[in-house]
Amino acid sequence: MTTKTINLTLKVWRQNRGEKKGKLKTYFAKNISGDMSFLEMIDVVNEDLTKNREEPIAFDHDCREGICGMCGAVINGRAHGHEKETTLCQLHMRHFSDGDTIVIEPWRSRAFPIIKDLIVDRSALDRIIQSGGYISVNTGGAPDANAIPIAREVAETAFNAAACIGCGACVAACPNASAMLFVSAKISHLALLPQGRIEAAKRAKAMVRQMDQLGFGNCSNETECEAECPKGISIINIARLNREFLKAELC
Amino acid sequence: MTPYVENDQKIDTKLDAKVPPGPLAGKWDQYRFDLKLVNPANKKKFDIIVVGTGLAGASAAATLAELGYHVKNFCIQDSPRRAHSIAAQGGINAAKNYSNDGDSIWRLFYDTIKGGDFRAREANVYRLAQISNHIIDHCVAQGIPFARDYGGFLDNRSFGGAQVSRTFYAKGQTGQQLLLGAYSALMRQVASGMVKMFPRREMMELVVVDGRARGIVTRNLITGEIETYDGHAVVLATGGYGNVFNLSTNAMSSNVTASFRAYKKGAYFANPCFTQIHPTCIPVHGTFQSKLTLMSESLRNDGRVWVPKKPGDKRRAADIPESERDYYLENKYPSFGNLVPRDVASRNAKEQCDKGKGVGETGLAVYLDFEDAINRYGEDVVAGKYGNLFEMYEKITGENPYKTPMMIYPAVHYAMGGLWVDYNLMSTIDGLFVLGEANFSDHGANRLGASALMQGLADGYFIIPYTIGGYLAETTFSEVHAQNSDEFKKGVEAVNNRINRLLSVNGNRTVADFHRKLGLILWDHCGMSRNEEDLLKAKSMVNALKHEFWKDVYIPGIGKDLNQSLENAGRVADFLEFAELMITDALARKESCGCHFNTAFQTEENEARRDDENFCHVAAWEYAGEEKDPVFHKEPLEFENVKLSQRSYK
Amino acid sequence: MNWFTAFLGSSIGKKLLMALTGLGFCFFLFIHLIGNLTLYGGKNFFLSYVEHLHALGPVIIIAECGLLLFAVIHVTTGALLFIENWRARPVGYVMKKNAGGRTLGSATMPYTGFLILTFITIHLLNVHFVDLSQQTIFQVLQNIFAFFPYVVFYTLAVIIVAIHVSHGFWSLFQTLGANHPKYMPFIHGLGICFSLIIALGFGFIPAYIRFIV
């Protein structure tokens, strides 16, 4: 653990609710310990702002341990900051140096309208799941859990896809604001498992249609999503989605 | 201000647990048969409000919708998928006995009752153990990618000191996978139109009409609008209140508000002082820390806990020779060693630190050392088992646990206490059901690892769908409309008044400042070990802090906007009141049991000493009004099937 | 046919069009290169190749029509994707950095694509739609490459094609769903080799014609 503290200049996107435009405002974060997380650093700034009777910076967060997918902002041009496979809440200040200037912006995408400051509306992701990101099974009547053996590697591959936290960093990082990595993670998770195969074709068609309608851009295999995804979701899943979709449409 | 405790054994009519008669193993089956059914064609005429989208809420909302009820589902987060259940790491228990190591429904039942130090209701716990198996079946059918062995069958591990392997897991993200399963079922129902989803809403008030829960008042967290919703029943699945301690392993928005509003409307609050403190968390590093991170309990399977023998020894771990290290758990509990239950491990860590033997900058940490394991099995094997946890530790602390021992310290983790419910999971308010961590639940005075996920899903998938039907079928409902009923208008007024009151204090201190102070008071006086003097002191300190809060808090911004300071202020205001209730309960329970360790009641070996004669009961508290001590009610616990015994881990 | 248009209109459908037509162009480039390599065999060798080629008659016409159709699809779909993707982020970032996924090729696809279209148009006007009654195609080449700025233009164009292909090649496999941890590194490598071969193979033609012949 470090005792050294640093001082930073922040340029934070501020945008009032209901307004179309916002702008970067400059704040100072003083005596920031390296053990603080990025969000704790903003907490400190917010407490100072409050004491000065200014409105604190609004930002989404909840679990603060990298699993709920609620937090996220673009830090100096990088979604969730520059550390690999790290959510913003798990990005620690020891990765910054004294005197740094940090630009903090919200996710930007037509499908994620800004609500206030750094908070955006990601309900489009829920709507994609609603269109088919499930296995149609009602509670009750499931067979014994061990009735269908599933190869360990298959289960692990499915798990790795299912590890997506729905944070939207892939959309934010994508030069085209495409949601393909997110969609492919769910499609892959379910298509890999025998339980999920039954509806695979219907699901692939429905989820892609829904994604297209929500205003996301088109994937052009830039692979920025994979590079920024805090859960290391691979673009191999996007290839699988393409395959599933082509199969569903053409067969 | 010791509360008045009734000692007569007569059952409070409101506290009738409605446990069905008959032998334990057949109760639930018989009861389901006895419950009245709602005619399938009539189900669509019922509206059910479900608050919360964690394992309990999402599973309940989805299942009720599958049955044909109309459901309105609420959560604070922007998406139901982000409820705090997402963070559970370790796993979920079930009595499948896939490992063939002697597990059974009875054993899971017994372990849970015993682990809870005999402060839970037999019939509920037995039902939980029975249902546990269906949960796994259903979750696999939903496509949850549990860990599997090479033959493709489900893998189990032993967890939380259990002597059988009954824990199903999906790497260190079991809660996430289970919640995403429930969430996807929920999304399917949203698409079908049976569930209407209301994210970014905070329940601010429960609406009771003619003695029945008929709706809620919420604040739209985006616009600040106060909204009303009516229904034929209200289901609360709003999670635990661990954040009353400020620092905990819970998510930032975890709160007691929803439960507390219900409490103020007449729902009894049971065992509020039962909070679990988890032994293996990353220690506190500074004032501005916002949250404590849990490190999976499984680490204790191979890590050895120690502190320097000499108090105040500030040498680096590597410089302290073997002979000057105190492996206090191994020494004190030779047969269980580092694997003693959570409450015991936590208490001992605190004891060592209190003696000045704590390590790290703050002196509030103990070592969890993997050196022996690495020497014995090699770094690869250790990495294979705990690699992701070690990485997480390094990410947060910047230290490499392969080289230097981890530092851990206990942290508040789980609320065993909650709103009192009967066998139907209905509170003392008719039509108000409480599920998951929010109810006082099946865990007694201490919860075993991997059983909260089990309970949340049992409540939501398999219990409420039946019991709510029984209630709806038996009840005649008056017409109630959120738009024009008086009770709703009053609810809205109360919410507005409260918000205006908060905003108009216009003092000088931030909400976070009060929350930190409150947390410290509770942690020091109502945490891992308690005594009457401290509790009394804490009670007046909390009361004073509450008054200060209403005099000196400053909340920027306005009510009709997205205002996170206002959201926090509302939650902290409730925590301040709730803390008093917690302390009152701790004072009233003049025994030690599970997590509630009162230093006045301990054995010669410094273990918790229960008083089954006088305290084998659930303490249920009724709200009596502002600045009045709550009224105590007692649900005696009767054990017909298990013998009460003293826990011993020597 | 409703499902078909809906399918092709979807984001993945459009990508598929890009991939398939792109694959066609890769194939064409490959054939074109092999043909042009005859240049390095000397004037007569080259001219005999051209003669053989033209002897194919209707096959060539069909191939040309096919290429034109592919071009129309590739260009219109590409333009549509470009506009849609641009609209998907109405307010851009004040500061945006690459995370390491983007390459020069991937980042410039629409622009290199546009430049290639321009180049092809000029290239066709210069070497395809010319009157060959008075001169051989070899002389045409000699003439245009004698003009130094054109050499520069041509070389740049070839480099741009190579950059375009460096992303397009592996990308089309990804779009067709062919990404496997075992084979993708090979496909990536093949894409890079292919674009290098194209750059070198075409790129040295002017030099060869100007200085060696």
Ligand SMILES: Cc1cc2nc3c(=O)[nH]c(=O)nc-3n(C[C@H](O)[C@H](O)[C@H](O)COP(=O)(O)OP(=O)(O)OC[C@H]3O[C@@H](n4cnc5c(N)ncnc54)[C@H](O)[C@@H]3O)c2cc1C
């Ligand atoms: C770090 C961590 C690890 C854990 N690991 C395990 C484990 O391995 N095994 C295990 O069995 N248990 C574990 N637990 C415990 C377990 O995760 C929880 O007890 C359980 O998930 C609680 O589920 P729930 O559905 O009751 O509540 P939650 O998941 O907390 O959901 C609460 C819901 O209510 C909503 N809500 C709350 N208040 C309001 C309001 N006022 N208005 C509207 N909505 C509201 C929230 O938005 C949320 O949707 C762990 C807990 C933590 C903190």
Ligand code: SF4
């Ligand atoms: S794929 Fe990765 S970046 Fe995209 S939403 Fe999921 S976790 Fe976030």
Ligand code: FES
């Ligand atoms: S706050 Fe939950 S992932 Fe960052």
